[in-house]
Amino acid sequence: MTQAEALLRLQELELDIIRRSKRLQEIAATLADDTPVNQAQAKVQAAEEALEPLRRRARDLEAEISSNARKAGASEDELYSGRVKNTKEMQDLQREIASLRQRNTELEETLLDVMMKVEDGERTLAEARAALETVLANRDTERRHLIDEQSALQREVASLREQREETMKAISPENLARYSSLRQSKKYQPVAIMTGNMCSACGVEQTKAIEREVLRGQSLATCLSCGRILVYKSAAT
Ligand SMILES: [Zn+2]
Structure with missing residues (x-):
């Protein structure tokens, strides 16, 4: 091998090392990059945060509806107990019962509307969670492949460095x-x-x-x- 040939060989080895080192840097950057997982997690969190006030609103409406129903029931018991003799008092009770029933009809409509929004929100949350699972599973597979590639490249670089040292001895x-x-x-x-x-x-x-x-x-x-x-x-x- 002439000196020029040995230098060409040295150059080829060095270019090989550079190429592999660049790929190793890319792999390290990809392994360190959690952006896809973070984005999928953010979507799950956003869906949870959107759902929570709707669920709370549904619980509040249900509580108000049962409270109104209890009050109306108690007033009806009072009305039919025979204890109320006064006409004015009886009319007041009837008005109160009618008003509570009317209020509950409105509240039930609102509750129905909120329940539909809760269902939509639950669907969105389920989809976001499924997407996160997929991202995590894909990332696991990708990581395994990258780690395999990384070890192979590291072995190759070590071998190329040895060959480089050997080649340099001839120059x-x-x-x-x-x-x-x-x-x-x-x-x-x-x-x-x-x-x-x-x-x-x-x-x-x-x-x-x-x-x-x-x-x-x-x-x-x-x-x-x-x-x-x-x-x-x-x-x-
Ligand atoms: Zn030239």
């Missing part, structure tokens, strides 16, 4: 320094393959002298245009 300190100095400005691609007499990174054709130097592979030759280290790679490999 002279001067060449390594040249590669490193170009790495940042060339976006981690300081080495380019020469195809025919053309730099595959920038597409510029090289002079005969450069082409010969690359083919010989004894020293590092750089592209006359982009300055990348050129390496010859036959189509077969």
